[in-house]
Amino acid sequence: MKESTLVSNNKTRNSVWPGLDSAALVHSAAVFRYIRELIRSAGGVLPFDQYMEAVLYAPGLGYYAAGARKFGEDGDFVTAPEMGDLFGHCLAREAEQILAAIPDAVVLEFGAGSGALAETLITALAQSGRLPSQYNIVEISPDLRQRQHERLTPLCKRYGVTLQWQESLPQSPFNGLILANEVVDAFPVTRFRVERGQLQRAGVRLDGDAFAWDWMDDLDADGMEAQLAQRHQLAEGYVTEACPRAHAWIRALGSCLKQGVALIFDYGFPGDEYYLSQRDCGTLRCHYRHRAHDDPFLYPGLQDITCHVDFSALADAGREAGLQLLGYTSQEAYLLSLGLMELAAPRDDDDQRAILARSAQIKQLVLPSQMGEACKVMALGKAMEHPLAGFDLRDRSASL
Secondary structure, three states: OOEOEEOOOHHHHHHHOOOOOHHHHHHHHHHHHHHHHHHHHOOOOEEHHHHHHHHHHOOOOOOOOOOOOOEOOOOOEEOHHHHOOHHHHHHHHHHHHHHHOOOOOEEEEEOOOOOHHHHHHHHHHHHHOOOOOEEEEEOOOHHHHHHHHHHHHHHHHHHOOEEEEEOOOOOOOEEEEEEEEOOHHHOOOEEEEEEOOEEEEEEEEEEOOEEEEEEEOOOOOOOHHHHHHHHOOOOOOOEEEEOHHHHHHHHHHHHHEEEEEEEEEEEEEOHHHHOOOOOOOOOOEEEEOOEEEOOOOOOOOOOEEEOOEEHHHHHHHHHHOOOEEEEEEEHHHHHHHOOHHHHOOOOOOOOHHHHHHHHHHHHHHHOOOOOOOOEEEEEEEEOOOOOOHHHOOOOOHHHO
């Protein structure tokens, strides 16, 4: 899960949950009405992937499309680049080697959040003399685009880097480095279960003035869900997720990348771990004000909804799209391979506060109890001849 405190049940949640201000209540009520109409238009039950897409991405209403603050202490969760600059400086070392090996390379970042990673990368690459000619950001949120613009435009002007925003992948193939940090886990998913030997997919219905789960018998017998259930021999009552949209996204990457690397950072597992017998309730998690829980119907439009990533499925999709698997490992191994401890060494001008802050960053980034093991790194590439340094310490590609 993302960096949040896990709240496991409604009784506990009600005792510790932060209150909502009037503006948040008004916004969530508007999202509720929007979803209610979608449910009615769908005949009474809305497939869960459509619910998840609406509450996260509906223009002007969805969690990622509206203006609520999401990152940092005042938001709902903290990502690695938001903790400080160590993550970005490690990644810059990898980026230097990739950009040096590719002519006319650009950087394309999906979901740049507050712009923290882009700021650190551009600054570090300027110092090494490996700046790309363009830094492009795929961002659907007008609010986040504005924050990124304010943060990054002066920096890019200073270093002569063209900064552009787009809402989708470019149509023409390009050379470069694609970055996706905690992007895939927010793709809408199909939630499904095994019931009397058959598969049912989850839907959302109205239950008075609230939303509730429903189950539909309309899954394709040859679809991704059926293939996963067969491959992993899912038992009666098993509930889990599949993400066809992640496959489509990987196919799109394969189409637009002429030469270069896509680096994907996210919470997840290889397929054999994702569908373990003890993970029979799936990986669905929601995040609100640094609390993680499992109720996607709470505060629609105000909370993040995520599912862990099946990295085996991503690797398979990459191969089908003509991409080569260049590496797969834990965030801990990846950052240590790129010299995290060297970058974190005390500096001459450090005071005690700076030393403690850097130590806290290291713990959050690499400890198994924090992000070190839960967050994984995958590299997919095309026409790349040299190995990537981030996988020197430990490459787990064979587990996929």
